[in-house]
Amino acid sequence: MIDKTTLWIVIAGLGIGSFFLRFVFTGLVGNRAMPEWLLRHLRYTAVAVLPALVAPQVIWPNATGGETDTARLAAAVVTLAVGILTKSVIGAILSGAATLFGLLYLLG
Structure with a gap:
């Protein structure tokens, strides 16, 4: 069984990492137009x-x-x-x- 402290550190780390990964697209790039080649790839x-x-x-x-x-x-x-x-x-x-x-x- 995993230690509860280790479990919560992993959960918090994954949550923070997931937030920053999404923030790059919505917060930093959200107001700018994305290149056509990127939009074409994101469709799939x-x-x-x-x-x-x-x-x-x-x-x-x-x-x-x-x-x-x-x-x-x-x-x-x-x-x-x-x-x-x-x-x-x-x-x-x-x-x-x-x-x-x-x-x-x-x-x-």
């Missing part, structure tokens, strides 16, 4: 972050001890297909969740 940040968070849980899920699982792969494929075809985030999430829970129920 959310699109890149979500797959980076989801991919390890599909390929090496903790629930199966790190073994690739058919239900999770199928749910990822269905989510991607529904998202591309319908352009609906909610529809993609709901169809992926239904696929995952349905296959987990059917496959045991």
Whole structure:
């Protein structure tokens, strides 16, 4: 178990670091126009972050001890297909969740 003092020092340090990282963009650069090349790259940040968070849980899920699982792969494929075809985030999430829970129920 971690010491409470060490835990609070780490939490405070991460909070201060996160504040200053955001302050650079909003406080220091907020009133100035950003270059077009930077704005173009920032547009893709959310699109890149979500797959980076989801991919390890599909390929090496903790629930199966790190073994690739058919239900999770199928749910990822269905989510991607529904998202591309319908352009609906909610529809993609709901169809992926239904696929995952349905296959987990059917496959045991």
